[in-house]
Amino acid sequence: MKFERFDSRFKAGEILAELIKEKDIELYDSIVKKSNNFFCFAIPNGGVPVAEGFCSKLKINYDMLIVRKIKIPWNTEAGFGSLTTDGSVLINKPLLNQLSLSEEELNKAINLTKTEINERLQFYNKELDFEKIYEKIIHNNSIFMLDDGLASGFTMLAAIKMVKKYDPVKISLVVPTAPLHSIQRIQEAVNIDKIFCPNIRNVWRFAVADAYKNWYDVPESEVLEILKNSNYYKK
Numbered sequence: 001m002k003f004e005r006f007d008s009r010f011k012a013g014e015i016l017a018e019l020i021k022e023k024d025i026e027l028y029d030s031i032v033k034k035s036n037n038f039f040c041f042a043i044p045n046g047g048v049p050v051a052e053g054f055c056s057k058l059k060i061n062y063d064m065l066i067v068r069k070i071k072i073p074w075n076t077e078a079g080f081g082s083l084t085t086d087g088s089v090l091i092n093k094p095l096l097n098q099l100s101l102s103e104e105e106l107n108k109a110i111n112l113t114k115t116e117i118n119e120r121l122q123f124y125n126k127e128l129d130f131e132k133i134y135e136k137i138i139h140n141n142s143i144f145m146l147d148d149g150l151a152s153g154f155t156m157l158a159a160i161k162m163v164k165k166y167d168p169v170k171i172s173l174v175v176p177t178a179p180l181h182s183i184q185r186i187q188e189a190v191n192i193d194k195i196f197c198p199n200i201r202n203v204w205r206f207a208v209a210d211a212y213k214n215w216y217d218v219p220e221s222e223v224l225e226i227l228k229n230s231n232y233y234k235k
Contacts, residue, residue, distance in 0.1 A: 003198075003199050003211075005210075005211055005212055005213045006176055006211055006212050006213065007213055007214070008049070008212070008213075008214065009046060009049035009050045009053070009148050009176075009212070009218070010049045010050070010052055010053035011053060012050050012053065012148065012176040012211075012212075013049065013050040013051060013052060013053025013054035013055075013056075013057070013146070013176075014053040014054070014056070014057050015176070015198060016050070016053075016054050016146075016174050016175075016176060016196060016198070017053070017054050017057035017058050018057070019196050019198055020058075020174075020196055023196065024194065024196075027172075027194070031058050031059075031060065032058075035058065035059050035060045037141055037142060037169075038058075038060045038141060038142045038143075038144065039060065039061055039062065039063075039137055039138070039141050039142075039143055039144070039234075040054065040055055040060055040061070040062035040063075040143070040144040040145075040146055040174075041062065041063060041064070041065040041143060041144070041145055041146065041159065041163065042062055042063070042064055042065065042146045042147070043064075043065060043066075043067055043145075043146070043147040043155060043156065043159060044064045044066060044120075044218075044223055045217070045218040045219070045220065045222075045223050046147060046148035046149075046217075046218050047064075047146050047147040047148055048064065048218065048223045048226055048227070049148075049218065049222070049226055050146050050147065050148050050176065051146045052226050052230055052232070052233075054144070054146060054174065055232040056231070056232060059232070060144075060232065061232050061233070061234045062146075062232055062233060062234065063137070063233070063234045064124065064126075065084065065085055065145075065159050065162070065163075066084070066085045066117055066120050066121065067082050067083070067084050067085070067155045067156075067158050067159050068082065068083050068113050068116050068117050068120075069081070069082055069083075069113070069154075069155065070082060070083055070089070070091075070109050070110055070113045071109060071112070071113070072099060072109075073101070073105055073108075073109060079092075079154075080092050080095045080096050080099060080101075080109075081096070081110075081154075081158075082154055082155050082157075082158035082159075083110065083113040083114060083117060083158070084158055084159060084161075084162040085117060085121070085130055085162070086130040086131065086134065086162060086165075087114065088158065088161065088162040088165070089110060090154070090157065090158040090161060092154060123220065124223075124224075124227075134163075134165075134166045135166055137166075137234075138163055138166035138167070138168050139166055139167050139168070140167070140168075140169055141168055141169060142168065142169045142170040142171075142172070143163055143168045143170070143171050143172070144171075144172050144174050145159060145160055145163065145171060145172070145173050145174065146174050146175065147175055148175075148176060148208060148212075148218075149175055149176055149177040149178060149208030149211060150175055150177070150178035150179070150182045150183070150186075150208070151179075151182065151206065151207075151208060152182060152185075153178070153182030153183070153185050153186050156173070156175075156186060157185065157186050157189055157190065160173070160186065160190050160192070161189075161190060164190060170193040170194070171190075171192055171193055172192065172193055172194035172195070172196065173186065173192045173194070173195045173196070173197070174195075174196045174197075175196075175197050176197070176198065176199060176211055177197065177198075177199040177200075177201070177208055177210075177211035178197050178199070178200055178201075179200070179201055179202070179203055179204070179206040180200050180201065180202040180203075181204070183195060183197065183200055199211050
């Protein structure tokens with residue numbers, strides 16, 4: 001069957017909720033019966049409208065999990081690792097070995113990323129005592145990890161590894177689109193319990209934008225508007 005592109009990120013989230021009902025009716029029934037046992041993390045910015053559509057359908061709460069790439073000093077469009085909200089660092093070691101960064105350059109890049117995360121947290125008025133917050137939200141709950149799609153999957157991998165530290169019952173990866181090699185990389189690295197993705201493509205040249213009819217970078221103003229009007233965003 002030919003894949004039909006998503007009308008929007010919000011619509012993609014609704015489709016993902018329907019996919020769970022279609023592919024895992026036992027999980028879907030568990031959500032319907034006791035939605036408080038489930039929680040969703042969205043990677044901003046693009047993951048927020050997806051989570052809003054997804055959580056509106058399933059009536060579960062969500063929060064943002066801010067992850068930033070650790071930038072290569074001379075090429076800030078590229079990164080050699082990721083840093084999560086609680087300060088967890090995931091380094092792409094093969095790439096780092098090729099870069100030959102000094103310890104000073106490495107620490108400077110990590111500290112710059114920490115500053116960027118703190119600035120985003122302040123922008124979204126988020127608390128900074130994350131260990132207690134995550135312990136309460138994640139421990140003994142089933143967690144859905146959402147974004148608007150995967151490219152290399154490295155950012156999502158960092159986010160999942162952070163969530164695993166807080167002992168969830170299960171982690172499910174829920175994304176509208178992804179290349180097969182990224183799905184496999186995450187599965188091999190962290191052994192996800194469930195993966196829901198309606199558009200997995202076995203290709204090397206891959207763009208998340210190709211799965212959407214109207215692709216654009218989600219501005220922070222749109223994220224704020226979604227969060228302001230949401231019934232499921234955990235303030």
